[in-house]
Amino acid sequence: MSHSKLTHYLTQTALMIALLIVLGFLPGIPLGVIPVPIVLQNMGIMIAAALLGPRYGTAAIALFLFLAFLGLPFLSGGRGGAAIFVGPTAGYMFGWLLVPVVYWALMKLAGNHATNGWLEFAIMIVAGVLLVDGIGSVWLSMQSPMPLAGSLTSNLVFIPGDILKAALTIIIVRVLRKRIAFAGNGQ
Numbered sequence: 001m002s003h004s005k006l007t008h009y010l011t012q013t014a015l016m017i018a019l020l021i022v023l024g025f026l027p028g029i030p031l032g033v034i035p036v037p038i039v040l041q042n043m044g045i046m047i048a049a050a051l052l053g054p055r056y057g058t059a060a061i062a063l064f065l066f067l068a069f070l071g072l073p074f075l076s077g078g079r080g081g082a083a084i085f086v087g088p089t090a091g092y093m094f095g096w097l098l099v100p101v102v103y104w105a106l107m108k109l110a111g112n113h114a115t116n117g118w119l120e121f122a123i124m125i126v127a128g129v130l131l132v133d134g135i136g137s138v139w140l141s142m143q144s145p146m147p148l149a150g151s152l153t154s155n156l157v158f159i160p161g162d163i164l165k166a167a168l169t170i171i172i173v174r175v176l177r178k179r180i181a182f183a184g185n186g187q
């Protein structure tokens with residue numbers, strides 16, 4: 001890879017981390033029934049995965065989470081610190097790390113990464129929504145007295161909003177890809 005291409009992709013990775021941080025300024029919406037808020041940051045994760053590809057996407061998300069782990073106030077509502085990574089919402093964040101790899105593995109499996117928007121939307125629902133909410137639910141049930149069935153059922157509350165975020169993500173990334181060569185374009 002040429003030096004300028006690498007610089008270009010690293011710049012995109014840095015900008016994506018900035019986007020994730022900005023989305024974290026928005027406070028989460030608490031639900032009461034479950035100790036997990038509705039956030040917008042997971043849409044940033046989907047955008048990072050779809051635009052940056054498995055390597056740069058994972059790097060952006062990992063670095064972002066590492067900075068939050070160190071205590072920088074980058075998670076929704078300006079939270080940060082190691083304690084959050086053993087708390088009830090940690091499973092979702094572990095899931096975030098897998099989104100770029102699973103997303104692009106499914107895209108490759110489907111043999112079509114750019115032409116069919118509906119296919120890409122379906123893949124984003126699997127990798128960016130069901131995978132994350134599934135891992136988050138399992139972790140939550142381990143973290144609380146809530147049984148797995150209860151945790152999975154209560155997580156259904158996130159599905160409509162998360163599917164909407166996946167749809168917006170696909171619309172946004174498909175417009176941007178036409179104008180800019182992203183690190184994930186060549187996957």
Ligand code: BTN
Nearest residue numbers: 037038039042075076089092158
């Ligand atoms: C945190 O900031 O502690 C992580 C919050 C995780 C919230 C999850 S992400 C998937 C699901 N959709 C939402 O809107 N909220 C949960």
